[in-house]
Amino acid sequence: MTRTVETKPYDDQKPGTSGLRKKVPVFQQENYAENFIQSIFDALDGFAGKDLVIGGDGRYFNREVIQIAIRMAAANGFGRVIVGKGGILSTPAASHLIRKRKAFGGIILSASHNPGGPHEDFGIKYNADNGGPAPEKLTDAIFARTKTISRYRIADFDPVDIDTIATTSAGGMAVEVVDPVADYAELMESLFDFDAIRRMFAGGFRMRFDAMHAVTGPYAKEILEHRLGAPDGTSRNYHPLPDFGGHHPDPNLVHAKHLYDEMMGPDAPDFGAASDGDGDRNLVIGKGIFITPSDSLAMLAANAHLAPGYKAGLKGIARSMPTSGAADRVAEKMGVGMYETPTGWKFFGNLLDAGMATICGEESAGTGSDHVREKDGLWAVLLWLNILAVRGESAKDIVTKHWATYGRNYYSRHDYEEVESERANALVGVLRAKLKSLPGTRVRGMTIAAADDFAYHDPVDGSVSEHQGIRILFEGGSRVVLRLSGTGTSGATLRLYVERYEPDPDRHDIDTQEALADLIGAADDIAGIRSHTGRDAPSVIT
């Protein structure tokens, strides 16, 4: 039986960079999840009888919302839902499944790298038929709908068994529960030289993969250990837990410090990696050397042709605006297009669909390619392994040779978390107002060459996205960028991105914060970060 339930709008359902993210108790309010899911369906057209992929990163409240989404999909007229067993689908695996099965779209339940648990974060996002996050036009329509919604449709049937691989029927709709790993593993096998990687492991290569008790555990176990023959124990923390073991499933130098310490220690394995809550981010660390995500993008792009899936070369490279310019130098040398997009993976979708870019990346530990329409943590790790296997050199050698060829972009991000929204907005407002007067002024011995509020003109659909971050460019190519996060769930997060280019190989082993000290000081002089936020230091430095 299908019911139409009367409801009242909530006024806080604006999707951010990656869907709607809120604390679990917010999602547990009456009709809160239902309102948002119905708003998604109401913003879409023509899905009657079509397939919808549903899965999540396994965090607390995942199973409950999956049952709601299944019942609402039935009531709204979908023909079939394809659900990952146990409610599990990593974000890139969901993207692949949507594409492979030519589904109408997918609902992904995740709050990415944010903590999980009864008082932590939850999220709902919609991906379109290309497998990528809903474009801005659609998220705007969803948001508009949340403000006027007055009813939703839901079918009444008992909770569906999502723990058995089978196809059943409920409320007149097919419910297909699938192995969340199999299709994805097959895709990886089609892109990378598994034989070469297998030989490398057989030859004694040692690696550590930390799944951080999040969604990539089962994927890493299957691919690294079962298919590639890495020794048992290569994957750590591989049981997905609803609260990620109480940790932040964020693969950065703060939350994966144990991995970093191990990789810098005397008994370090050859390669270390980690992925986040929903499996789209990656951290890669060579023995004795941390590889920044911006550098990793450049190095993967420069070597991608060594993997079978990319042997024809790249069509182009894209990076988010705050990501360092290291990849630009690779694109220039290759003679392929380079695209600078706003923060958020959805902006890469058009470039990938149009065949203008093959590899994309963000400074926030996201790298991916046209194989799916999301960033992909394990994909990045496997491409590194493929490159290491073919080149037969250490990660450290590959990195230092890359810097010697292209120069090094020293790079760091400083986050000021949970700043009062008014204070953060005031900082941005004041800075915006003085942008025009900045060029030509000198700060700490450096001259400002240009300053603007980044606006993106999508070369494919002509759409314009304004106010995507403030860029201050210095003579000589150094740069600071400031923007407010679109994914935080409490207060505002100010992000400061700092970058300095150093061509001289004799100056490639300076401590990063030291190399960037003048620029960090200049950013504070210009933007008044300390005075506006009332903070002496960032909450997180990556």
Ligand code: G1P
């Ligand atoms: C952050 C990252 C951004 C990434 C997004 C989703 O967004 O900075 O690169 O795409 O998470 O993983 P932000 O909080 O900065 O808006």
Ligand code: ZN
């Ligand atoms: Zn993520």
